[in-house]
Amino acid sequence: MNKPDNKPFDPAIKSALTALLYQLADDDFILAYRGSEWLGLAPHIEEDVAFSSISQDTMGHAAMFYQLLEDLGEGNIDSLAHGREASERKNAVLLEMVNGPGHYLSTAQYDWAFAVVRNYFYVQAKKVRMDSLKNSSYQPLADVALKVNMELYYHLLHWKTWFVQLMQAGGEARPRMEAAIKKVLGDFEGVLTLGPLGNEIAEHGLIEAEERLKQRWLFMMEPVFESVNLSVSESVFAMKNGNGRKGEHTADLDAALSTLSEVYNVDPAASW
Amino acid sequence: MSGVISYQEWTEEQKYEQFIKRIEAGEKIEADDWMPEDYRLTLIKLISMHGISEIMGALPEKEWVPKAPSLKRKLGIMAKVQDEMGHGQLLLRVAEDLMKPLGKTREDIMQDLFSGRLKFHNVFHMEAPTWGDAGLIGWLVDGAAIITQTNMLNASYGPYARALKRICAEEVFHAQHGEAIIMALAEGTDEQRAMVQDAVNRWWEALLMFFGPGDATTTGTSKQDTTIKYKIRTKTNEELRQDFFTKYIPRVLSLGLTVPDETMQFDQQQNLWVYKQPDWNKFKDIIKNNGPKSKERLGLRQTAYDTNEWVRDALNTAN
Numbered sequence: 001m002n003k004p005d006n007k008p009f010d011p012a013i014k015s016a017l018t019a020l021l022y023q024l025a026d027d028d029f030i031l032a033y034r035g036s037e038w039l040g041l042a043p044h045i046e047e048d049v050a051f052s053s054i055s056q057d058t059m060g061h062a063a064m065f066y067q068l069l070e071d072l073g074e075g076n077i078d079s080l081a082h083g084r085e086a087s088e089r090k091n092a093v094l095l096e097m098v099n100g101p102g103h104y105l106s107t108a109q110y111d112w113a114f115a116v117v118r119n120y121f122y123v124q125a126k127k128v129r130m131d132s133l134k135n136s137s138y139q140p141l142a143d144v145a146l147k148v149n150m151e152l153y154y155h156l157l158h159w160k161t162w163f164v165q166l167m168q169a170g171g172e173a174r175p176r177m178e179a180a181i182k183k184v185l186g187d188f189e190g191v192l193t194l195g196p197l198g199n200e201i202a203e204h205g206l207i208e209a210e211e212r213l214k215q216r217w218l219f220m221m222e223p224v225f226e227s228v229n230l231s232v233s234e235s236v237f238a239m240k241n242g243n244g245r246k247g248e249h250t251a252d253l254d255a256a257l258s259t260l261s262e263v264y265n266v267d268p269a270a271s272w
Numbered sequence: 273m274s275g276v277i278s279y280q281e282w283t284e285e286q287k288y289e290q291f292i293k294r295i296e297a298g299e300k301i302e303a304d305d306w307m308p309e310d311y312r313l314t315l316i317k318l319i320s321m322h323g324i325s326e327i328m329g330a331l332p333e334k335e336w337v338p339k340a341p342s343l344k345r346k347l348g349i350m351a352k353v354q355d356e357m358g359h360g361q362l363l364l365r366v367a368e369d370l371m372k373p374l375g376k377t378r379e380d381i382m383q384d385l386f387s388g389r390l391k392f393h394n395v396f397h398m399e400a401p402t403w404g405d406a407g408l409i410g411w412l413v414d415g416a417a418i419i420t421q422t423n424m425l426n427a428s429y430g431p432y433a434r435a436l437k438r439i440c441a442e443e444v445f446h447a448q449h450g451e452a453i454i455m456a457l458a459e460g461t462d463e464q465r466a467m468v469q470d471a472v473n474r475w476w477e478a479l480l481m482f483f484g485p486g487d488a489t490t491t492g493t494s495k496q497d498t499t500i501k502y503k504i505r506t507k508t509n510e511e512l513r514q515d516f517f518t519k520y521i522p523r524v525l526s527l528g529l530t531v532p533d534e535t536m537q538f539d540q541q542q543n544l545w546v547y548k549q550p551d552w553n554k555f556k557d558i559i560k561n562n563g564p565k566s567k568e569r570l571g572l573r574q575t576a577y578d579t580n581e582w583v584r585d586a587l588n589t590a591n
Contacts, residue, residue: 033338036337036338036346036350037338039330039334039337039353039357040327040330040331040334040357040572040573040576041572041576041580042576042580043580043583043584043587044580044584045327045357045360045361045364046361048330048357049354049357049358049361052350052353052354052357053354055350056347056350056351056354059343059346059347059350060347062343063343063344063347066343077343078341078342078343081342081343082341082342100579102575104334104338105334105335105568105572106568106571106572107572107575108572108575108576108579109575109579110576110579112579112580112583165586165587166583166586169585169586169587169589170586170589171582171585171586171589172582172585172586173582173583173585173586176582259338259339260338260339262339263336263339263340263341263403264341264342266341266403266463267461267463267464270460270461270464271456271459271460272341272342272345272403272453272456272457272460272464
C-alpha cells in the first residue's frame with residue numbers, strides 16, 4: 001500500500017485511512033480558522049505577525065490533508081473544507097471552541113491564556129502524530145507528515161515559550177493559565193483519541209496506537225510541566241463537550257461553519 | 273587639532289546647513305544623526321501614521337480572512353494581512369527610534385491612536401461589506417499605496433527608505449492577489465460581476481481621497497511642501513493621483529467595469545485626467561474618526577488592548 005497507483009484499495013483500509021485523514025484535516029482547518037479570528041487582536045504587534053504566520057501554516061497543512069482526501073475520491077478540497085455539515089466533521093471539539101466572548105469584528109474579548117494552552121497542547125499532540133506518520137504504511141501521508149513536521153518545530157517553540165513565560169509570571173497570569181489548562185484538559189481526550197476506527201487505523205499501520213501516542217505526549221510534556229511547577233494527571237483528560245471524532249459537536253462549530261463558508265455558499269459551483 | 277572646531281561646537285545654523293547639503297547630495301540621514309526639529313517631527317507624524325494605518329488596515333480585511341471562499345483564497349488573504357501587520361511593526365520600529373530623544377515609546381503611539389491624536393488613512397475608516405471589497409482593497413487600495421510609497425523610496429531618511437523598499441516589494445504581491453480575486457469575479461457569474469462593480473462604486477471617492485488634497489487651500493493644512501523640501505518625497509498629491517488614474521483607469525475599463533464619475537476623461541491638451549473632486553469636507557471628517565467604521569474599529573482595537581493588559585503586565589514582570 002505505498003502509492004495510490006490506481007489499484008483498488010482494500011475497503012477496510014480505505015475507511016480507516018479516510019477516517020484518519022478527516023481528523024487531521026478538520027483539526028487543522030478549524031484551529032487555523034480560530035487563529036484567523038485573532039488577527040489584529042493579539043497582545044502585541046510582533047505576536048500578531050507570528051500568530052498569523054502559524055495560522056497560515058496550519059491552514060496550509062489542512063489543505064494538504066484535504067488534498068489527500070480528494071486524491072482518494074472524497075470530493076474536491078474546497079467542498080471538503082467548506083461544504084460539509086457539522087455532523088460530518090471529525091475535528092476535536094476543543095479546537096472548535098470560541099476564542100472567548102464577543103464577535104471577531106466588534107466586541108472580541110479573547111482569552112490569550114486559552115489561546116496559548118490550546119495551541120501548545122494541540123501542537124505537541126500534532127507533533128507526536130506527525131513523527132509517527134513519517135512511518136505510515138500510506139506513503140503519500142508519510143510524505144505530507146514530513147513537510148508538516150518542518151514547520152511544527154517553530155510552532156511548538158513559539159507556544160512553549162509563551163506557556164513557560166506566562167506560567168512563571170506573577171500577577172493575574174498564573175491563575176488565568178491554570179483556568180485555561182483545566183478547560184483544555186477537560187476536552188483534551190477528544191484531541192488524543194483516534195475515534196471509533198482507532199484500532200483499525202493502528203492495525204493497518206497508518207499511525208501507531210492511540211495509547212502509545214498519548215504516553216508519548218505525556219513524556220514530552222512532563223519536563224515542561226515540572227519546570228513550571230505543575231502536576232498534570234491523565235485521569236483529568238476528558239471529552240466534556242463530546243467526541244468530535246464521532247461527529248459530535250457544539251453550537252460553536254455551527255456558527256464557525258456559517259461564517260467560514262458564507263461566501264463559498266453564495267455559489268458553491270462558481271469559481272472564486 | 274587647532275583651527276578645527278569639533279562638531280559639538282557647531283552652531284545650529286551650521287548643523288542645519290550641513291544637513292541640507294547632505295540631503296541635497298542624496299546622502300541618507302540615519303537615526304542618530306543630527307536633524308532639524310521639524311524634520312524629526314514631520315517624519316514621526318508621517319511614519320507613525322503610515323505604521324498605524326498598516327495595522328488599522330488589517331481590520332477591514334480581517335472580516336474576509338475567515339470568510340474567503342476557497343482554501344487558496346484563505347491562504348492568500350492570510351498571508352497578505354500578515355504582511356500588512358509586519359509592515360506596521362517595521363514602521364513603528366522606525367518611528368520609535370525617531371521618538372526616543374523625545375522620551376516617547378510605542379505606548380504613546382497606541383494611546384495617541386485611541387485618543388484620536390494620531391490619525392490613520394481615510395480608506396481604513398470605510399466599510400468592506402462583501403468579498404468584492406476584499407478583492408478591491410488588495411487591487412486598488414494597495415495599488416494606490418504602491419504609488420505613494422514608490423514616491424518615497426528615495427526618501428532622505430535612510431531607515432524609512434529601507435523599510436519602504438521591503439514594503440513595496442510585498443505590496444506588489446498584494447496587488448496581484450487583489451487583482452486575481454477581482455479577475456475571477458469579473459469573469460464570473462452576474463452576481464459576482466455585480467459584487468465587483470458595487471465595490472468599485474463604493475470605494476471610488478475614498479480612493480481619490482487616498483492621495484490627499486491637491487493643496488492646503490482644500491483642507492487648511494498640508495504637509496506635502498515640507499516633505500518635498502526635505503526630500504522625503506518627490507511628487508505632489510495631485511501628481512500621484514494622476515499616476516494612479518493613468519495606471520488603473522484602463523485596467524478597470526478592460527474588465528468591463530465602470531468608474532462612478534461621468535465627467536472622468538483624459539484631456540489630451542493638458543495631458544491630465546479630468547475628474548470630479550471628492551468631497552474634501554467629508555475627508556476631513558473621516559480622518560477625525562467620524563467615518564462609517566472609525567468608531568467600531570478603534571473600539572475593537574481598544575478592547576483587545578484592554579483585554580490583553582494582563583499579558584503585557586506578565587511580560588514586564590518576567591523581563
